[in-house]
Each structure stands twice: as structure tokens, then as C-alpha cells.
Amino acid sequence: MSDRTFTLDDLRRILLESAGAEEGVDLYADISDTGFEELGYESLALLEAGGRIEREFGVSLDDVNLSDITTPRALVEAVNELLSVDTAAA
Amino acid sequence: MTGRRVAITGIGVLAPGGIGAKNFWNLLSEGRTSTRGITFFDPSSFRSRVAAEIDFDPEEHGLSPQEIRRMDRAAQLAVVATREAVADSGIVLAELDPYRTGVTIGSAVGATTGLDQEYRVVSDGGRLDLVDHRYAVPHLYNHFVPSSFAAEVAWAVGAEGPSTVVSTGCTSGLDSVGHAVDIIREGTADVMIAGSSDAPISPITVACFDAIKATTSRNDDPEHASRPFDGTRNGFVLGEGSAVFVLEELESAKRRGAHIYAEIAGYASRCNAFHMTGLRPDGAEMAEAIGVALDEARMSPDSIDYINAHGSGTKQNDRHETAAFKRSLGDHAYRTPVSSIKSMVGHSLGAIGSIEIAASALAMENHVVPPTANLHTPDPECDLDYVPITAREWHTDTVLTVGSGFGGFQSAMVLARPDRSIA
Amino acid sequence: MTTPVVVTGLGIAAPNGLGTKDFWAATLRGESGIGPVTRFVPDQYPARLAGEVPGFVAEDHLPGRLLPQTDRMTRLALVATDWALEDAKVRPQELNAYDMGVVTASSSGGFEFGQNELQKLWSKGGQYVSAYQSFAWFYAVNTGQISIRNGMKGPSGVVVSDQAGGLDALAQARRQIRKGTRLIVSGAIDASICPWGWVAQLAGERLSQEDDPERAYLPFDPHAAGHVPGEGGAILIMEDLATARARGARIYGEIAGYGATFDPKPGSGRGPGLRQAIRTALDDAGTAPGDIDVVFADAAAVPDLDRVEAEAVNEVFGARAVPVTAPKTMTGRLYSGAAPLDVAAALLAIQDGVIPPTTHVELAPQYDLDLVTGAPRTASVRSALVIARGYGGFNSAVVVRAAG
Numbered sequence: 001m002s003d004r005t006f007t008l009d010d011l012r013r014i015l016l017e018s019a020g021a022e023e024g025v026d027l028y029a030d031i032s033d034t035g036f037e038e039l040g041y042e043s044l045a046l047l048e049a050g051g052r053i054e055r056e057f058g059v060s061l062d063d064v065n066l067s068d069i070t071t072p073r074a075l076v077e078a079v080n081e082l083l084s085v086d087t088a089a090a
Numbered sequence: 091m092t093g094r095r096v097a098i099t100g101i102g103v104l105a106p107g108g109i110g111a112k113n114f115w116n117l118l119s120e121g122r123t124s125t126r127g128i129t130f131f132d133p134s135s136f137r138s139r140v141a142a143e144i145d146f147d148p149e150e151h152g153l154s155p156q157e158i159r160r161m162d163r164a165a166q167l168a169v170v171a172t173r174e175a176v177a178d179s180g181i182v183l184a185e186l187d188p189y190r191t192g193v194t195i196g197s198a199v200g201a202t203t204g205l206d207q208e209y210r211v212v213s214d215g216g217r218l219d220l221v222d223h224r225y226a227v228p229h230l231y232n233h234f235v236p237s238s239f240a241a242e243v244a245w246a247v248g249a250e251g252p253s254t255v256v257s258t259g260c261t262s263g264l265d266s267v268g269h270a271v272d273i274i275r276e277g278t279a280d281v282m283i284a285g286s287s288d289a290p291i292s293p294i295t296v297a298c299f300d301a302i303k304a305t306t307s308r309n310d311d312p313e314h315a316s317r318p319f320d321g322t323r324n325g326f327v328l329g330e331g332s333a334v335f336v337l338e339e340l341e342s343a344k345r346r347g348a349h350i351y352a353e354i355a356g357y358a359s360r361c362n363a364f365h366m367t368g369l370r371p372d373g374a375e376m377a378e379a380i381g382v383a384l385d386e387a388r389m390s391p392d393s394i395d396y397i398n399a400h401g402s403g404t405k406q407n408d409r410h411e412t413a414a415f416k417r418s419l420g421d422h423a424y425r426t427p428v429s430s431i432k433s434m435v436g437h438s439l440g441a442i443g444s445i446e447i448a449a450s451a452l453a454m455e456n457h458v459v460p461p462t463a464n465l466h467t468p469d470p471e472c473d474l475d476y477v478p479i480t481a482r483e484w485h486t487d488t489v490l491t492v493g494s495g496f497g498g499f500q501s502a503m504v505l506a507r508p509d510r511s512i513a
Numbered sequence: 514m515t516t517p518v519v520v521t522g523l524g525i526a527a528p529n530g531l532g533t534k535d536f537w538a539a540t541l542r543g544e545s546g547i548g549p550v551t552r553f554v555p556d557q558y559p560a561r562l563a564g565e566v567p568g569f570v571a572e573d574h575l576p577g578r579l580l581p582q583t584d585r586m587t588r589l590a591l592v593a594t595d596w597a598l599e600d601a602k603v604r605p606q607e608l609n610a611y612d613m614g615v616v617t618a619s620s621s622g623g624f625e626f627g628q629n630e631l632q633k634l635w636s637k638g639g640q641y642v643s644a645y646q647s648f649a650w651f652y653a654v655n656t657g658q659i660s661i662r663n664g665m666k667g668p669s670g671v672v673v674s675d676q677a678g679g680l681d682a683l684a685q686a687r688r689q690i691r692k693g694t695r696l697i698v699s700g701a702i703d704a705s706i707c708p709w710g711w712v713a714q715l716a717g718e719r720l721s722q723e724d725d726p727e728r729a730y731l732p733f734d735p736h737a738a739g740h741v742p743g744e745g746g747a748i749l750i751m752e753d754l755a756t757a758r759a760r761g762a763r764i765y766g767e768i769a770g771y772g773a774t775f776d777p778k779p780g781s782g783r784g785p786g787l788r789q790a791i792r793t794a795l796d797d798a799g800t801a802p803g804d805i806d807v808v809f810a811d812a813a814a815v816p817d818l819d820r821v822e823a824e825a826v827n828e829v830f831g832a833r834a835v836p837v838t839a840p841k842t843m844t845g846r847l848y849s850g851a852a853p854l855d856v857a858a859a860l861l862a863i864q865d866g867v868i869p870p871t872t873h874v875e876l877a878p879q880y881d882l883d884l885v886t887g888a889p890r891t892a893s894v895r896s897a898l899v900i901a902r903g904y905g906g907f908n909s910a911v912v913v914r915a916a917g
Contacts, residue, residue: 020577040578044367047302048581048644055640062137062307136639189774189789199651200622200673209631212712216636223558223712231717231904234710235620235848236652237674241905245778250786252773253907254681255673257619257652265670272688278773278793294631297639298646361660361669363610366582366648375666378611496648497657499669 006057006079008032011072014052019045032073043067053079095355096271097508099348100179100336102171102285103448105435106142106329109151110174114435114445115452118460119481123434125327126312130291138305140312141291142329142436157242160229162201164441165239167332168287169246176247179336179348181281183247192251192279193244195334196266196286198259198440198495200236203292208233243283243334251279259495260400261359262286263443264503267335268357274339285334286444299328302367304404314464316437318401318430319408319476321469326402329436333444340508351451352489356387356504367496369406373414376492376500380418383502388512389488391419394426394504396459396484398450398491399476401430402437407494412472414492414500427484429477433463443493443501450489450505459484517769518687519916521762522601522750523857524593526702528564528743528844532596536854537861540869541889545843547726547741552706560720562729563706564743564845582645583658584623586704586744590655591662593748594698598663601750601762603696605663614667614694615656616686617748618678618701620848621710623650628709659698659748667694675903676811677773679746679852680911684771686751697751700853704744714742717904719815727873730846732812732839733819733884735877740814743841746850747857754916764916765860769896770798776906787825790908791898795829798912800896802830805912807868807885807892809855809899812839822900823880832881836890840869852901852909859897859913868892 012027021027022040031039036046043066050061059082069075101111107124108114117124125142133139144167148158151170158166176183183191208230212221232238240253252273256266263286270284299305306325308315316327343350360382362375384391400411415423431449438445453459458481465478488506493499523533528546530536539546546564555561571580571588574595583591598605605613627650633641648654653671660669668689672681679701686699705714714720721739723729730741757764772793774786795802808830811822826837840858841851862868868890876884896914903909 018581020580022578023576042365042368044302044365044582044644045578051301051640051644188777188783189786189793192773193775197673198653205627206631206634209628209709210635212709213632213635216632216634219632219708220553220557221708221712223715226712226716228716230713234624234705234713234716235673235675235904237620237678237903237907238905240674241775241907244775244906248777248781250775250777250783250789252681253674253775254678254773255652257671257673258656258669259648259651259653262653269670269672269685272692276688293639294627294634294642294646297634297642298630298644300639301642301644302647304647359668359670360611361615361657361666363660363664363666365661366654366657378666495653496651497653498660499653499657 004083006076008076011076014049018048018052033071035070094275095340095353096274096337097340097343097353098335098351098451099338099343100175101448102174103333104144104167104171105331105445106144118431118449119458121461121463121480123313123463125315125436131293136296137300137307139309140315140327142327143291144330160232161242162204162233163289164287165242168195168239169242171332171334172243172246172283175334175336181336188248188250190251190279191249191281192273193240193249193253194256194266194270194284195239195243196256196262196440197236197239197288198262199288199290201233202295203289204233206292206294247283249283258499259497260439261443261493261495261499261501262440264493264501265359267447270337271354271357280339280342282337284337286441287332288439288441289330290439291328291330316403316433317464318403318433318462319472320465321467323403325404327436329438331438331441331445333448350508352454352505353508355506356383358382359501362498364498369410373410373417376414377417379500379502383504387504392422394488394490395486396453396489397426397428398446398489399428399430400492400494401432409471412474423474427459427477428474429460429462431460446491450491454486457486516691517754517767518690518751519754519757519767520749520765520860521752521757522597524597524748525857526566526589526593526745527854528566528745531568540840543870543872547845553708558711559722562726562741566745582649584626584649586623586702587655587658590702591658594659597748597750610664610666612667612695613665614669614689615659615665615698616670616682617656618672618682618849619652620675620703621705622652623654624705624710625707626650628707674907676848676851677901677903677907677909678849680901680909683768687768690753695756699751700748701849702746703848703850706744730814730842731874732814733876733880734874737814737816737819741845743845743847746847747853766863766913767916769914770794770912773909785821787908788828790910791829794910794912800912805835805896805898806894807897808835808837809859810837810839811900811902812841823882827881833883836868836885837882838868838885839871842872852899855899856913859899862894863915866893
């Protein structure tokens with residue numbers, strides 16, 4: 001677990017698996033700073049994706065307020081921060 | 091419309107901390123809470139480990155061993171509540187035309203507890219994709235299709251009129267009673283046994299609400315975990331229960347000298363057509379349902395004495411609902427006590443709407459409005475009079491009770507004295 | 514007076530045809546959709562046939578965002594609703610949102626979705642359960658999703674009364690229209706052909722164990738020995754007559770009468786309630802038995818239940834006095850979806866002047882019915898009675914008739 005990082009591609013894959021893609025949205029474009037809302041993902045989609053991230057990367061997003069995270073970049077950073085804390089703790 | 095009106099003449103309630111209408115009312119009027127750490131199964135692997143459970147022994151309440159075996163817990167609760175309601179009403183159903191007595195039972199998740207347990211067995215703990223029918227209990231079909239709840243209630247009272255289960259998520263308890271009111275008003279039945287039941291405290295239900303973080307994570311303080319309208323609220327507390335009513339056509343109820351708790355004067359349900367779980371902050375659709383229910387009752391917004399809120403204790407709901415009250419009642423919303431009994435008995439999904447109708451009728455009966463327990467730190471965005479902590483003596487002739495459910499359902503019901511002057 | 518409520522659009526997903534055209538053509542050809550279960554390997558179970566909806570590719574019809582959060586029954590219902598609205602030439606975005614509601618029936622909810630999540634729960638743990646499990650399996654999901662997809666904010670509802678619920682939903686839709694809502698999307702789609710659903714249905718002890726599709730579901734036949742379960746159903750667009758006329762809509766027919774009863778508890782000594790449900794429906798429609806041109810039977814294919822139904826029909830109509838048919842012999846029993854599909858078939862029978870057949874059945878001598886077997890029968894159909902019964906004792910009946 002400890003040396004893992006969470007990448008934008010991981011997020012793309014997980015979003016597709018957990019919530020599909022909005023018509024007309026290209027997830028493989030540069031979406032780092034595009035709002036989740038604009039990408040067609042609402043709270044439920046992010047909760048489902050968050051659950052998958054937690055299981056796959058062994059982190060807990062419990063203390064992360066998903067509604068404050070509005071872009072893929074912010075989510076990738078938040079998960080990586082959790083991963084680095086986990087590493088430090090280990 | 092035929093001019094037929096509908097009265098509540100009998101009440102049966104099984105709520106956490108209050109089995110029977112009397113005990114239920116005592117709990118509410120004393121402002122006690124019944125939420126606790128989950129005991130029905132080992133909850134240690136779940137995020138939310140708090141629930142409002144009923145200490146219920148079906149045998150003690152007159153169910154036979156075979157009835158217990160064939161019924162899911164929710165059906166058992168419904169049958170016991172039904173018997174209490176019929177006894178309370180004093181009605182002798184055997185003297186009536188059985189085709190003119192019907193049943194509507196609301197339930198959001200049906201026999202989910204039974205299904206969860208039985209799946210575990212036939213799949214051998216989730217190991218088998220092709221689950222093994224040889225390990226299935228004989229009554230599994232009754233869990234598969236929860237219309238079995240209405241069947242059990244119909245059998246319990248000898249009803250042979252129109253009977254069904256109404257399942258509209260967390261507004262089922264209001265919509266089931268509303269459905270029954272329509273059936274009496276249109277003249278198809280004279281008596282309806284109407285109410286709802288859910289017993290969802292099972293691993294699958296706890297897990298799915300964990301996944302959307304809708305339930306509270308306040309596991310260290312279970313007695314104070316359900317905090318509607320409080321600034322520190324962080325989700326609802328899962329509950330269970332049942333409430334069932336005897337509904338009668340008003341004139342025939344009067345003729346037999348029945349005690350009339352309230353008239354169901356108005357009811358409406360609308361959809362937000364927005365999101366399966368989310369709510370728009372403006373409360374427009376709930377406000378619309380409230381307006382239509384008031385119109386049906388031919389009452390003005392300022393005639394409402396008390397609002398029994400949905401008040402689930404999620405961040406989103408309590409603001410949505412506060413907005414809906416202001417939108418539909420205007421300034422009168424600020425002058426009207428509003429409370430959420432979910433602070434005391436938790437959120438029993440499809441059952442709670444009926445349990446809240448019972449609380450509303452008992453508030454009228456006693457001229458006391460139940461409090462919102464655990465409300466110490468008001469949310470600045472929830473700025474109405476939520477009757478914190480202690481019940482209030484309050485002249486209550488009309489009650490608005492509302493519900494909001496997954497699927498986008500928004501329902502509202504108005505209870506009133508039948509002898510009020512009608513505009 | 515009460516407003517006549519009419520059907521102006523049909524959306525059908527049936528085992529013998531996806532879409533109204535395919536379904537009706539197959540039904541008149543006597544073509545069955547019953548065959549070996551393909552959605553899982555059924556070999557270990559005592560029942561191995563089903564009516565599966567053929568050729569449905571959800572991706573072709575629905576946005577990708579909806580797929581992870583929907584069970585098969587919801588996907589079918591959303592697409593059938595699209596077709597029904599198109600058929601009715603209704604564009605929901607052009608109407609007031611509160612003037613449109615959704616009332617569906619369900620029997621077992623999204624059982625396959627629930628099965629998958631239960632498996633994750635028990636094999637891996639609670640944290641593997643999907644966020645969508647909070648609604649994707651529950652009984653209200655089709656109504657909620659149809660309402661969201663089409664922006665319908667009016668009065669909505671969901672009834673569960675096993676197979677009878679399909680008619681109870683139409684009755685509730687009619688009530689809402691009579692109370693002033695302009696349009697209701699109603700009907701039902703069920704789809705529980707998955708191992709967990711199969712085991713639950715086996716427990717009901719009414720599934721046929723026959724392996725020959727032509728011999729498996731034989732209502733009113735001496736060899737009746739249970740039914741074949743199927744999936745699918747029909748979605749109907751219902752409106753009040755005046756509004757439908759004013760917008761020049763094609764009117765399939767009127768939902769003219771409804772009656773429902775519940776059977777007494779076994780052992781009570783009272784007789785079954787089906788006859789009373791039929792009589793109530795006829796009275797409600799203001800129709801005499803002699804005006805009914807065809808009866809779409811519930812057709813349980815359980816000898817005791819067939820007897821009760823044949824007796825009820827004969828007590829109301831007289832022996833061999835009305836043609837009786839069960840096109841569901843070509844689809845299997847679709848739970849809550851069955852009766853809306855029968856109502857659709859009845860409306861098409863009115864439109865085309867033809868009664869669809871009951872297939873592969875040879876009438877048992879003890880039932881004195883005019884059962885339409887083998888081939889369709891040409892007949893002037895103005896009024897039809899549709900019967901649906903649910904497990905445990907639910908009896909519902911609807912009269913449909915040609916409008917105007």
C-alpha cells in the first residue's frame with residue numbers, strides 16, 4: 001500500500017466504473033480542473049466513486065468532506081495526502 | 091368528489107421505546123430517546139452503529155409460532171399494530187360487509203431483513219453465485235413480494251376489500267394512509283385498515299446507508315445521536331416500527347359513536363423529479379404538496395397549529411424542509427411549533443410516516459406537541475420554532491405532517507377536527 | 514361526474530417482442546418467448562424455463578450515467594416509458610411538470626441488483642456495498658427514475674400486490690387523473706430472472722418443472738402444473754378524455770372500470786373474492802356482463818386457481834358466454850408487469866378486431882369456457898375484462914373499452 005499513488009487515470013477509471021460518463025463529456029480530455037458538476041457527476045456518483053477509492057487504495061475518506069471537493073485535481077490531491085499520511089503512520 | 095370524509099378512529103403503534111400507543115405517547119411527551127448501539131447483529135465493521143430498535147417479542151404479543159415463522163419482522167409488527175388499532179376503535183368488523191373493508195400497508199424496503207438473512211444461507215455466506223434452493227425457507231416468497239404484509243393484515247382482521255402495499259420509499263407511511271383515504275372517499279370501501287411497517291435494521295440496510303453517508307456516525311453517544319435541526323447533526327438514525335389506523339367514513343363513525351381522533355382533511359404527494367437521493371434546497375415540491383393538501387382540506391396556511399416535520403437529521407433534509415415550510419406557510423411558519431419525533435424514535439423509513447401521523451393525532455388528543463430531542467445548538471439556517479428538548483402544552487386542532495423520500499417523493503397530510511367550520 | 518380516463522400511448526417490453534409492434538405481431542402469430550433460462554445456468558434448479566425479454570441492449574437506449582445505478586427492470590421501464598410517450602406524441606418538457614405523475618406497480622423490486630449487493634456484503638463486507646443499493650433495488654425505484662428522467666412532478670405512487678398490482682396501479686393512476694392531474698405514466702415492469710429471484714419464486718411452489726416450452730405453462734389444461742415466470746411488462750400513458758381529444762391524441766381506449774378484493778383467510782369457510790372483483794369492475798364501468806367481448810384471464814395454471822377463475826367467469830357471464838384468452842401463455846407470468854401487458858393486448862384487440870390466442874392449451878373438460886386456443890379469432894371487440902391475481906389472495910379486475 002505504502003508506495004501507491006492515486007493518479008488522474010485511476011480516478012477516470014473509477015468514475016467510469018462507478019457512475020459511467022455523461023454524454024458529450026470526454027473524461028480523457030484534460031479534466032483536472034473541470035468541476036465534477038460540469039463533468040456530470042453529482043454527490044451520489046462521487047460517494048460511489050469514493051467507496052471504490054477507499055477499498056482499492058485502503059484509505060478512509062470519512063473525514064474528507066466530499067462536497068468541498070469540486071474538481072478531479074482536488075480529489076487526487078486529497079487521496080494522495082491520505083496515502084502519504086498512511087505511509088508516515090506505518 | 092363524493093363529499094365523503096375520513097376519520098381516524100383507532101390507533102396502533104409499535105415504536106422503539108414505545109410499544110402501544112400509550113407507551114409511545116409517554117416516550118414522546120417526556121422527550122425520551124430510544125436510540126442505542128445496534129444489538130441485532132455485530133455492527134463493528136460498519137460506519138454507523140446506532141439504531142432505534144424495538145424490544146419486541148412476537149409471542150408475547152399473541153403471534154403463533156407458525157405466524158412468526160412465515161412473517162418477516164415488519165409483517166409481525168404490522169399485525170400487532172393492527173390488532174391494537176382495531177381494539178382501540180371498538181369497531182366490530184365481523185358485522186360489516188368484508189368486501190367494504192380494505193387494507194393498505196406502506197413499506198419502503200419490505201422484508202429486507204428476512205431477505206438479508208435468507209440470502210446469507212442460500213448463498214452460504216455469499217460464496218455461491220448460484221444460490222441453493224434446497225436451503226430456502228418455505229415462506230421465502232412472502233419476503234420476495236412484500237404484498238404479503240397486506241395479506242397478513244387482511245387475514246388478521248377478516249378484510250376482503252381492496253388491499254395492497256404502498257411502497258414509495260420514506261413517504262410510504264403517509265402515502266399508504268393517503269391512498270386509503272382516497273379509497274374511502276371514492277366510495278369503494280367504508281373502512282380501511284391503513285398504516286405502514288418497516289424493520290430494516292439489518293446489515294444490508296446499514297451498509298447501503300453507510301455508502302451514501304446518510305446515517306449518523308455519532309457512535310460514541312447513541313442516546314443523543316439523532317439531532318434534527320441541530321447544527322451538529324450529521325445524519326439520521328435508522329429505526330424500525332409500525333403504526334396502523336382504523337380509518338372510517340366520518341358519518342358512519344359518528345353514527346356508531348366512535349371516538350374520533352382526527353379527520354384526515356387533506357393529503358397530497360409530489361415528486362421533485364430531481365434526484366433519487368438528493369434534495370434541491372428550495373423545498374419547492376414539498377411546498378407544493380403542502381399547498382395542495384391545504385386546498386383539499388379547504389384550510390388556509392395560518393390555520394395550522396403544529397407541524398410534525400420529517401426532520402431526519404441529515405444536513406440537506408432539515409434545511410430543505412425548513413425552506414418548504416416558509417414557502418408554503420409564509421410568516422405563519424415562524425409562529426408555528428415544528429418538531430421531529432425522529433429525534434426520539436429514529437427513522438424507520440417507510441413506517442415513520444404513519445408513526446408520525448399517530449404522533450400528530452395524539453398531539454391533538456392531548457393538546458401537547460412533542461419536542462425535538464437533542465436540539466441544543468440550532469443551525470442558523472434552520473430558524474423556526476422546533477420545540478427543543480421538552481414537550482409543550484399547545485392548543486392543537488390542526489396538524490400538518492410531512493415526509494420526504496428517496497425517489498424524490500414529497501408528501502403532506504393535514505389532520506383536523508371534523509367539527510371545524512369549513513370555508 | 515367522473516372523467517373518462519383513456520390510454521394514449523403504449524410502451525412494451527415482452528418476452529415475445531420488444532416494442533409494441535413486435536409484441537403484437539408475435540402474439541397474433543402465436544409465437545412464444547418462453548425458452549430455457551439464459552441469464553444464469555439453471556440446471557441445478559427444478560424449474561429451468563423462463564420468458565426472457567430478447568435483444569434488449571440498455572446502452573443503445575439509455576445514457577451511460579444511468580447504467581451503474583439501475584437494475585434491469587428499471588432500464589426496461591425507462592425505455593418502455595420513452596416509447597410510450599413517443600407513441601402518445603407527448604413531449605414532457607412541453608407540459609407543466611406538476612400536471613404529470615407516475616404510478617407504477619412492482620412485485621419484487623430490482624432483485625438482481627439486490628442479489629449482487631447482498632453477495633458483496635456477505636462475501637467481502639459491508640464496505641463493498643454500492644451507494645446505489647440505497648434505492649436501486651427498492652419497489653419505488655421505477656416511479657422515481659421515470660419521474661426524474663421525464664421531469665414529472667405530479668402525484669406519484671407505487672403499489673405492491675404481486676401480480677394484481679399491475680391493475681391496482683392503473684386504478685390509482687385513474688384516481689389521480691380524476692382528481693385533476695392531466696397525465697399519468699402507469700403500468701409496470703418486473704424482471705427478477707436471477708438465481709436469488711429464482712430461489713424465491715421456487716419457494717412459492719407455483720413454477721412449472723416441465724422442460725418442454727410448449728408443455729410448461731398450460732392454464733385450464735388437464736396438464737396444468739404451474740407457470741413459467743417471465744420478465745417485462747407494459748407502460749401506459751393515461752390522460753383524461755377531454756384533454757386527449759383536445760390535443761388530437763390517438764385514443765386506444767378507456768380504463769372504464771376497476772374492482773379489487775382480497776380472498777378470505779384459508780379455512781374461514783367463505784368463498785374466494787374474484788367474482789366480486791369482476792362484478793365491481795363491471796358496475797364501475799356501467800357495463801353489463803353481456804357487453805364484454807373478451808376476458809383476458811389471470812391463468813394461473815395451478816388447477817385449484819384455474820377452477821376458481823373459471824367458476825368466477827362463468828358465474829358472472831354464464832357458461833361459454835364470453836371468449837376467454839390468455840396470451841400470457843406466450844410470455845410466462847410477468848408478475849406486476851403481466852396485467853398492464855394484458856391491458857395493452859386488450860386495447861390492441863379493440864383496435865384490430867382480433868382476439869389473441871392461448872397457445873398450446875387443450876381445454877380441460879371441467880372448465881366450461883370458450884377459451885380462444887390455437888389461432889387468433891376475428892371479432893368485434895368493444896369492451897374487454899382483464900383479470901389479475903396476486904399470491905396470497907389479491908384479486909383485481911379492469912374493464913377497458915373503446916373510447917366514444
